Amino acid sequence: MHRRQLLACVPALALLGQQVFASQELASQQNAAPVWAANLPQARLLGEGDFRWFGMRIYRAQLWVSPSWPTAPASSASPAWQQQPLVLHIAYYRTIERAQFVQATMQEIERLYGGQFSDQRLAEWASALTAVWRDVQQGDVLSAWYQPGDGCRFYDQHVPLGELADAEFADAFFSIWLHPQARDGRLRRQLLGLA
Secondary structure, three states, rough: OOOHHHHHHHHHHHHHHHHHHHHHHHHEEEEEEEEHHHOOOOOOOEEEEEEEEEEEEEEEEEEEEOOOOOOOOOOOOOOHHOOOEEEEEEEEOOOOHHHHHHHHHHHHHHHOOOOOOOHHHHHHHHHHHHHHOOOOOOOOOOEEEOOOOOEEEEEOOOOOEEOOOOHHHHHHHHHHHOOOOOHHHHHHHHHHOOO
């Protein structure tokens, strides 16, 4: 290989090294004991997959469930997720601003539920989420714990972020990933162990 060709490869190798390091850092954070584990002792991983937008990986989602979760997969149309405590664990590959999170969440809830919730109710939820959530950077890991009939709690890898003690909100929020009409049907099937 000529010296010029070798020098031309240096920037590409440096970029590749940065990507490998970022992937290793993300993997090590995912393997650390999460703070939500106390709420779901002996949790087991039911499924996981990547969410992509126009081909770009945005985050890796995992669905952790209690030992009482049925071992046989539920039908793809009506899983029993609303009857069991669970945790949605998300490791981000991209930086996302809090305002984008809140806007996308409310848009998906409106898409899935139409006019079921009043504008005032949606605005209250958006305000509560804005108070609890934060911007995320590449490599951050956030989790949401679902307790049927109670609400949900949000965590970063090591710190509780806040709670929304509203069962209707919790159902609507987790429906973004688990509803039969979820935007990413492939990810839904992967999370529920149906793929």
